[in-house]
Amino acid sequence: MRNGLSKDLIARVLGAAPKYTLDELEAKFPARNLPEGAMVTRFAPSPTGYMHLGGLYGSLIDCKLAMQSGGVFMLRIEDTDTKREVKDAVDVIIKSLDKFGLKYNDMPEYGPYYQSQRKDIYHSVAAYLLEKGLAYPCFLKPEDMEEIRKQQTAAGFATGIYGEWARDRNISDEEIIAHLDNGEIPTIRLYSNGNPEMRIFCKDAVRGSISFPENNEDTVLIKSNDRLPTYHFAHLCDDHFMRTTHVVRGEEWLSSFPLHIQMFRMMGWVPPLYIHTSTIDKIDAETGKQRKLSKRHDPEANVAFFLQAGWPTESVIEYLGNIAASGYEEAKTKGQVKSFWDYEMRPKKIPMSGSLFDMKKLEWWAKEYIATMSVPDLVKSVVDWAGVYGNEDNKKQIADIDYLTSVLSIERDNPKRIRKDFITWQQTLNEVSYFWDFLFVPNKEYEYNKDVLREFLATFNANDDKDIWWNKIVAVAEKCGIKPGDVAMNLRVAMTGRTNTPDLYSLMQVLGGERVIERINMVL
Ligand code: GLU
Numbered sequence: 231m232r233n234g235l236s237k238d239l240i241a242r243v244l245g246a247a248p249k250y251t252l253d254e255l256e257a258k259f260p261a262r263n264l265p266e267g268a269m270v271t272r273f274a275p276s277p278t279g280y281m282h283l284g285g286l287y288g289s290l291i292d293c294k295l296a297m298q299s300g301g302v303f304m305l306r307i308e309d310t311d312t313k314r315e316v317k318d319a320v321d322v323i324i325k326s327l328d329k330f331g332l333k334y335n336d337m338p339e340y341g342p343y344y345q346s347q348r349k350d351i352y353h354s355v356a357a358y359l360l361e362k363g364l365a366y367p368c369f370l371k372p373e374d375m376e377e378i379r380k381q382q383t384a385a386g387f388a389t390g391i392y393g394e395w396a397r398d399r400n401i402s403d404e405e406i407i408a409h410l411d412n413g414e415i416p417t418i419r420l421y422s423n424g425n426p427e428m429r430i431f432c433k434d435a436v437r438g439s440i441s442f443p444e445n446n447e448d449t450v451l452i453k454s455n456d457r458l459p460t461y462h463f464a465h466l467c468d469d470h471f472m473r474t475t476h477v478v479r480g481e482e483w484l485s486s487f488p489l490h491i492q493m494f495r496m497m498g499w500v501p502p503l504y505i506h507t508s509t510i511d512k513i514d515a516e517t518g519k520q521r522k523l524s525k526r527h528d529p530e531a532n533v534a535f536f537l538q539a540g541w542p543t544e545s546v547i548e549y550l551g552n553i554a555a556s557g558y559e560e561a562k563t564k565g566q567v568k569s570f571w572d573y574e575m576r577p578k579k580i581p582m583s584g585s586l587f588d589m590k591k592l593e594w595w596a597k598e599y600i601a602t603m604s605v606p607d608l609v610k611s612v613v614d615w616a617g618v619y620g621n622e623d624n625k626k627q628i629a630d631i632d633y634l635t636s637v638l639s640i641e642r643d644n645p646k647r648i649r650k651d652f653i654t655w656q657q658t659l660n661e662v663s664y665f666w667d668f669l670f671v672p673n674k675e676y677e678y679n680k681d682v683l684r685e686f687l688a689t690f691n692a693n694d695d696k697d698i699w700w701n702k703i704v705a706v707a708e709k710c711g712i713k714p715g716d717v718a719m720n721l722r723v724a725m726t727g728r729t730n731t732p733d734l735y736s737l738m739q740v741l742g743g744e745r746v747i748e749r750i751n752m753v754l
Contacts (some may be wrong), residue, residue, distance in 0.1 A: 232363040232421055239403060240357045242410050243367045243418070245457055248357035249350040259340055270475045273327070273334070274468075276308045277319030281326040281533045283523060283587065284480060284510045288556040289548050291431055291478045291507065293332045294551070294575055301475070305334040306468060307344045310458040327535050340472045345464050352459040355467050355497075356418050356452050361366045364423075364496050365451055367416030368398040369409045392422065396448045399530035407600050419454035435476070435503045435577045442488040449489055462486060466493045474502045476577070481506045483630050492569055505577055510553075511584040520584060530589065540615040540655030544569070545596040551575070552595075553585045594652050600658075601648040605639050608652075612638070615655035627666055630643045636740045641732045648733050664726040665740065672752055673727040682710050683750050692743025694733050724753045736749045 234439065236250045241247040250258070262270060271292035275285055296303035305327065327334065342348055370378075371392070378397075398405075399421065409416065411689040424430070424444030431439045451463040469477055484506050494501040509522045512530075523531040530536070536546050536727070551570030552558045558573045567573045579706035609631065616624040628634055638658070652658040663669040685706040694702065700714075703721075707714040712715055722734050725746065731737060738746050 231423070232366060233403075234361045234363040235367075235403070235406070236360070239406060243360065243416060244353050244357060244452075246353070247417070248354040250354040252355070252358050255351065255354060259473065260474045261450060262302070262340075264302070267299055268475075269295045269299040270302045270304070270473055271296045271478060272304040272306050272469070272474055273332075274308050274479075275323050276311060277316060277323065279316035279319040279322055280525065281322055281526065283531055283533055283550075284507075286326065286330060286332075286533050286546070286555065288478050288480065288507055288512055289327060289332050290330075290547060290550050291505070291554050291575075291580065292476075293334070293645060294554075294570070295476060295478070295577060296301075296335075297571070298343065298574060300602060302337060303332075303334045304337070304340070304472060304474075305343060306472070308461065308464065309344055309346045310453075310464055312346075312456055312458070312461070322534075329537060330533070332547075345468065346458065346690045348464075348468065348639050349458065350598060351545065352452065352463060352467050353457070356459075356463070359420075359451070359496070360418065364421050365418050365730075366398060366401060366421050366448075367406055367409075368396070368415050368419045368448070368450075369401075369414050370397060372529075377585065382664055388739075391419065391448045392446045399448060415454045415457070417450045417454040419448040419450055420496075422446050422492070423496070424488070430488045430491060432491045433501075434487075435505045436580050436582055437506065440484070440487070445489040445492050447489070462489055462493070465490060466497070466499075466748065467500050470494075470497070470499050474750065476505060478503045480503045481508055503577075505580060507554075507586050508581050508583050510587045512587060512589075520586060522584070523587065531589070538619050540612075540619060540657070541592070542596055542599050542654070543670050545592065545599040548599060549587070549592050549595040553587065554580050555583070573611050596653045597650045600652045601650050601715050605635060606641055608642075608658075609635050612655045612658055616659065620656070620659070623663075623669060624656070626668065627659050627663070633665070637662050640736045651732075664728070665737075667745070670749075671727045672749075673723050674731075676723045677754050678724065679710065679716070679720050680754055681710065682706060682712065682717050683753055684722060685709055686717065686721060686748065687750050687754075689744065690743075692739075692746065699735055699738075721750075726750050 235243065238249070264270070273285070273289035273292050275281070294301045295301070305323070307323070336343070356365060360367070368391070374397070375391070378391070379389050379397055382395065396419070414704060422445055426443040426445045426446050428440045430444045433439050449462055450460050450740075452459055468474075489502065491501055511520045512523055513519070514521050525531050536543065543635045545574050548570050551573070555573060555575035556579065558567070558570055558575070561567045561573055603611070612634070613628045613631065616628045620628070636713070641647065652660060664671070685702070689702050689705070703717045704714045707717045710717070718734055719729065721738075722731055723729060725738060725741060
């Protein structure tokens with residue numbers, strides 16, 4: 231420990247006297263009044279204008295753990311890196327959470343939820359550390375740090391501001407005053423008490439206790455340019471005073487885990503439980519190897535991709551939920567639960583190493599999900615999607631809602647045999663495109679039996695019920711000496727251009743007598 235600074239000097243170093251004492255902060259943000267076992271979680275994105283699939287995965291875990299335990303899920307905007315700020319970036323995050331159905335509870339008493347508005351809190355905690363000699367003002371300039379780095383590299387030492395290399399670690403009050411009088415603004419650094427020869431044990435809810443060398447880096451707590459905190463310091467203050475019980479964050483934070491535990495101990499605070507999630511991976515098309523989803527190379531790394539292509543957001547959530555809680559799929563297939571939200575997930579079972587997000591597997595979840603939708607919900611989803619993301623053709627397809635509704639109603643009345651060929655809203659509209667004359671592509675390759683079509687047309691009546699319609703097909707088959715199935719195939723291809731379609735009678739009903747006659751005549 232070094233000598234603490236006086237109140238006056240602290241005020242000068244921080245630019246103003248701190249607003250609160252630690253006791254005042256403790257009283258301002260009291261322990262939460264929640265039932266035993268309730269988890270308090272948060273999604274803490276930096277507003278970069280991009281929402282990564284991994285961020286959606288983490289926030290799903292946050293939201294689910296909070297909901298199933300009767301706790302609270304918060305959204306905290308980590309906007310302390312003013313250099314990286316992007317316009318509308320917060321909007322992207324809020325809209326994505328909303329679209330994927332992840333609801334957070336806004337609890338004003340534990341806010342504000344933008345870190346840029348919490349300076350008073352960070353400065354108050356920093357003042358405490360300065361007073362106790364657990365932090366100090368550092369006046370190293372970029373060129374000083376560059377020089378230190380060069381010397382360290384040349385001598386084969388680890389780079390960084392630590393121990394002997396931390397020039398201002400034991401800076402005197404007189405020196406501080408001289409720098410301040412000179413108009414310099416210091417960074418505030420941790421006065422690290424760690425010894426890298428010793429080990430620190432850090433508890434992760436999934437990985438168990440992990441031991442690391444102790445941290446001896448005098449990490450920056452408050453930056454000099456804008457006097458805002460670094461991630462490390464903001465995490466310490468926010469997750470303590472927001473009374474977070476579980477920090478779900480990416481495994482890239484494991485390396486700073488010892489620093490965070492060290493800081494909690496210096497403050498005498500109980501750290502939250504950490505859950506470091508693994509990366510979301512894919513199989514690389516070229517190498518065939520599993521690798522992390524890349525923001526630069528993989529469109530699906532951005533959650534906006536799923537919205538644009540019209541994937542049911544629920545199915546993305548279901549699949550991500552199954553990655554986080556692998557028992558879910560079985561419980562769902564057995565009919566024990568309806569959706570991921572009904573499934574009790576266990577934090578301990580969250581995977582520790584790279585989890586595969588396979589688009590083929592997502593298709594299965596999407597088909598299953600769409601199969602459970604009611605026709606009005608299905609129509610609404612398709613219409614909503616096409617209205618925003620659809621092309622001109624899609625927009626024409628949704629113009630007549632009644633017709634679209636009949637088209638999408640086919641093979642949805644028997645709960646045991648719901649069609650499972652719809653995957654995305656975009657693909658759904660493509661799948662049924664032949665119902666619109668302007669999109670219908672006649673099949674010119676197929677070798678039609680024109681006699682069959684002529685015979686069928688001769689007795690066709692659009693008002694026939696299914697039995698009569700079928701009897702007529704059987705009669706045509708007998709007359710022409712072929713199987714009824716072959717008659718149906720000729721009709722199917724004439725109607726749709728395809729050899730594989732849902733129920734022929736239903737689709738002819740939806741097409742209507744006029745179109746049926748027209749399409750047969752087109753072939754003839
Ligand atoms: N802002 C950090 C990030 O985006 C948050 C990490 C955390 O959840 O603590 O990675």
